[in-house]
Amino acid sequence: MVGATEGPAGFQAVRETNLGIVLRTIRTSAPCSRAVVAASTGLTKATVSSLVAELIDRGLVCETGLVNERRVGRPGMMLTINGSTLVALGLEVNVDYLALAALDLLEREVLTRHVAFDARAAGPEECAKQLKTLLLETVADPLLRDRPLLGVSVAIPALVDVSSGTVTNAPNLGWRNFPLQQRLTELLADTPLAGAPVRVDNDANLGAVAEYRGGHLARTMDLVYLTGEVGIGAGVLMNGEPLRGASGFAGEVGHIPLLKDGPACACGQDGCLEALAGLDSILRRAVPDLVPEGPVRGSVVESLVAETVRRAESGDATAVQALEDAGEWLGRAAATLVNLLNPSAIILGGYFVPLSPWLLPSCREAMAAYSFAPNSGNCRIEPSTLGLSAAARGGAMALIDALDTGLLPLPPGSSAA
Amino acid sequence: MVGATEGPAGFQAVRETNLGIVLRTIRTSAPCSRAVVAASTGLTKATVSSLVAELIDRGLVCETGLVNERRVGRPGMMLTINGSTLVALGLEVNVDYLALAALDLLEREVLTRHVAFDARAAGPEECAKQLKTLLLETVADPLLRDRPLLGVSVAIPALVDVSSGTVTNAPNLGWRNFPLQQRLTELLADTPLAGAPVRVDNDANLGAVAEYRGGHLARTMDLVYLTGEVGIGAGVLMNGEPLRGASGFAGEVGHIPLLKDGPACACGQDGCLEALAGLDSILRRAVPDLVPEGPVRGSVVESLVAETVRRAESGDATAVQALEDAGEWLGRAAATLVNLLNPSAIILGGYFVPLSPWLLPSCREAMAAYSFAPNSGNCRIEPSTLGLSAAARGGAMALIDALDTGLLPLPPGSSAA
DNA sequence: TCTATTAGTTTTGTGTTTGAACGAATTGAT
DNA sequence: ATCAATTCGTTCAAACACAAAACTAATAGA
Structure with missing residues (x-):
């Protein structure tokens, strides 16, 4: 019933846009002070302070200490993307294997897995269950224990309706019209992964994203x-x-x-x-x-x-x-x-x-x-x-990208015990 | 020095986005009331009222009268795009002619012109002057007298750097690296057209826009x-x-x-x-x-x-x-x-x-x-x-589109004597 | 020690959407 | 005719987010 093409702008929209802008600026400008962020975004120092405070509170950004590069004036408090909290999970379904890549917000590989699996023989339903198992094993790993999740991305060699996460046609897998996103969300409903946003996309698109963000031709x-x-x-x-x-x-x-x-x-x-x-x-x-x-x-x-x-x-x-x-x-x-x-x-x-x-x-x-x-x-x-399972990493990167671009789905509240 | 990729969101941005959303909604929903706009955009009635008031004040929208479709309740005041004030001008430079199309906000042709001109022989500078003449004659026409201008678009069979409006290479015209947008803006500086935004784009792109908005495959x-x-x-x-x-x-x-x-x-x-x-x-x-x-x-x-x-x-x-x-x-x-x-x-x-x-x-x-x-x-x-000079019309339509999409360059104030 | 300079926070102000309440205009039943 | 119900649009106070400027903090250099 809310038939706007792109939601109207309100307070939340402004806030989220600016949070994304600041986050992206911090990512690209490596360690930098609030003042630098303010200067390079056009936002005022006050606004940046407020936005950064929220990003720190959500565990996306952290302060790494003062830096005085032998310049006059008060030294700035350096900011960096916080690589130790949030994790993005990228899955990849291929003809003869499943792959998983867990990336932190600095796009470092926290964990990767690669298991043989005949997705064609197993069929979509069984494959979804296998993905669930893989995800549950992954989040139980000591490396990921208690780290909040940004979301789950699935790369698949298929025609995908991205908005609904439906696999329309996967000739190499022999699947047709399988609502993978919906099914996976259901399967994860009563697990520690409940509520994590699930996205599905074509493997070539996500491979391109991986090259865009991580390859030697980055950006x-x-x-x-x-x-x-x-x-x-x-x-x-x-x-x-x-x-x-x-x-x-x-x-x-x-x-x-x-x-x-x-x-x-x-x-x-x-x-x-x-x-x-x-x-x-x-x-x-x-x-x-x-x-x-x-x-x-x-x-x-x-x-x-x-x-x-x-x-x-x-x-x-x-x-x-x-x-x-x-x-x-x-x-x-x-x-x-x-x-x-x-x-x-x-x-x-x-x-x-x-x-x-x-x-x-x-x-x-x-x-x-x-x-x-x-x-x-x-x-x-x-x-x-990039090595194999580039698409899995690309999917995780796409989730991180959504954050940077201001389309942040919902970075979960972190601190505030 | 304000090196943000996409300007940060502020008050103006929100306002302009929402103005654009409302404008587009009114365009697509033909004659409709404020209440309908509010319902279909998700904005509040109060906000819509405020936005519509501004659009009316700027001459982009007008009220066409009450309508009661035999329904209970107070009848709504119908809103329509105001076709009688603002005009968008689309120019087209081709190998052997210059064309002009003046469109109102309803995308109706107010005026068209087509003059023979050898742009190759004349060269870019002379062509720019010819365009100026054409524009001045046009705005002097009784049909356009005293109607405020949305902007001027130039379609040209060439490689164009859209951001600067520079013709990088036009093999068929024999032009290279001519700053057409800048030059035309200068030439119009002390004329009634001073200050009107000038855009330059490739003719095929603008032809596509014309088909997108006006052809039988519209939208x-x-x-x-x-x-x-x-x-x-x-x-x-x-x-x-x-x-x-x-x-x-x-x-x-x-x-x-x-x-x-x-x-x-x-x-x-x-x-x-x-x-x-x-x-x-x-x-x-x-x-x-x-x-x-x-x-x-x-x-x-x-x-x-x-x-x-x-x-x-x-x-x-x-x-x-x-x-x-x-x-x-x-x-x-x-x-x-x-x-x-x-x-x-x-x-x-x-x-x-x-x-x-x-x-x-x-x-x-x-x-x-x-x-x-x-x-x-x-x-x-x-x-x-679409007939010939589709690109000229497409250019004008692109200007109107920019309004609808919320990227409105600057709809000039209209009333408020 | 004092000044200049830069970083970040606090305070105050402005603009915009929000939400609820209100007035306005019509239909249909009493 | 009158009154309730319904829908449209406006008004007003409140909330929210950014902007601008004053202010505090921390450093280098004279």
Whole structure:
């Protein structure tokens, strides 16, 4: 009944916005005094004092001591993000494993877990229960005991309706229309995690967030993260926000048509990027003697990739040529991304990372050639420096980001015994 | 020195946000009472009264009289957007003409002008002066006399730094790095237009805005507008906001690589969309006997397009085949857009409109075939229903939009003699 | 020791939304 | 006709959050 598109502004809204601004300022300006925050935000010293007091009270910020850098005047009390209280939990559901990353507000890894799990065979309901178990074990860990939770994020290779947290379609998992957020919230109702906000999002989007906040290209506002798993997906961040499209299908870069009358793709068409530079296509051409008939899946993939790397390192012409060819197609796709989106970076994730030494040269060349903007609009293309389960970490980071951006869901009161 | 990313929230911010919310609510809910606005925004009746009073005072809203729909209780005083005071001016600079559209707050055309002008030959400085003349003549018109101005928007086929209003690069005009916004503001300094905010933006983006607000697909939040001029550009609106990319190059759809080793493009590469379905390519194949050597330009284009339509209507096989082929390439490009951006509509503008009867069938077919999402993610592709100078109107609409969205630049005080 | 300088708090003021109460205008029943 | 019920809009005091300026605190340097 309250049909406003974006809630009207009231007192609370102002307060929350400014709390977020101060929090973000403190994060970016590392240790800094209230006076610095006031100067760099435009708020008055008095207001900043009030806001900082509240942030300290909620356990988000702490004072680290005076600092006099040999300057005239009273030394300021330094402020830092408080890394020792709140924790954000990021989960990742993938075809053959579940991952969890617990990050503190400084985005340090407090805890990570990685368990084998066949989400396809188990089905969504069983998977949700498994996630619950994983979460309960995690919060019982001595490292997290009694630390309040910011929320839970779930990354999943699927089409997700973010507003409701529903998995609309997950082809690789064989799920359709499963209300994961709702189900998980229900399952956590009578546990220590009751009330913690649960979010669900696409894994490529959250991978992009991880690169945005944690990678070596951190704080790049316009970037594309390419997942190199069985399929090729893209997480697109434009102006720091994920690009979702009208119905959540945005970023299906794996199936853009690159070659008329090209090789058949699993999607039913021909000449898709995935059919030209997808993992399956690469492996079939790079290590033709080892790839079995039918779709390649599961742990076999890892060993085949490893073998591809081994042969390429030893100069095997077939493997090298296959990788260089794939790199060229990847470069043409990257040029398409550059021409349409003009990102400042394209990051190769997943299995593209170990293969990047052989993919990148031809990829960069093709990207430069087919970009309209001079110098590809200054777009760099590089392998991800984040390890596996980047999406889990990205999810946790997205929660922290929501805090910084002033959309803080609800930082729980901390002190005030 | 006030280095906040987004200004902190204060009183003014709250007030302006809420003014915008109320204004938008009144616009969308047509004639409605204060009580309805309060209910649908979540604001208090008292607050709404105060906000509406200010909007009326500024000439943005007016009361249209009581209405009792045979319901119990005191009848409400109906509110409507006031179309008779403020006017937004949209200018358009193109290769061979200047256009102007004056819109009132109801987005009705108060006045339009269209004058021939060779912006390439004249150069930017002379063009700015010409725009000044056009503006001064316009505001002197009896239809606009004494009506306060919301602002001036300039649409231009160029790379634009929107924040500073600088034309970075306009290949078709031969301009580079011209501070159009600054220059025009200076030129208007000692005229009746002094102080009016001036904005500059890319023509495709503003064309997209025009479709968003005024076309038959109005209020489609995620759409792509394809300009079919000499080049093919895309104005992309995602979630109602223009997509610009890191350096403003986003939307260069004309040069995405669609065919390996395809025909040469003016950009230096081969197989670009523009080389396959650009106007030049279409005309050369459709009416090969009439197209001269070298680039086709100026008014010749119009007559060649007209002749193409004539022949296609009469069933000329060469012309029809050329259009169908181009339509297929356009469809493959559209599929790429669908896969990457998942818009809910792609709109063909410019010269694509008269050619669309022959382009669209093959275009739709290819788009459906090469889209990953089922049914192309429900994306429609249709010709624009807006006439020429859509970008000029889009610019004016963008100014009005800024008001509605709460980013109101500064609605000038009106009454209070 | 005194002054200048910077940090942070306290105090006072201003602007905006809020909530409840009130007056206004209409319908429908008595 | 009169009165209750209902809905619309305004008024007024209160609460809230930021702004501005005065004030206290802590340091360096003369």
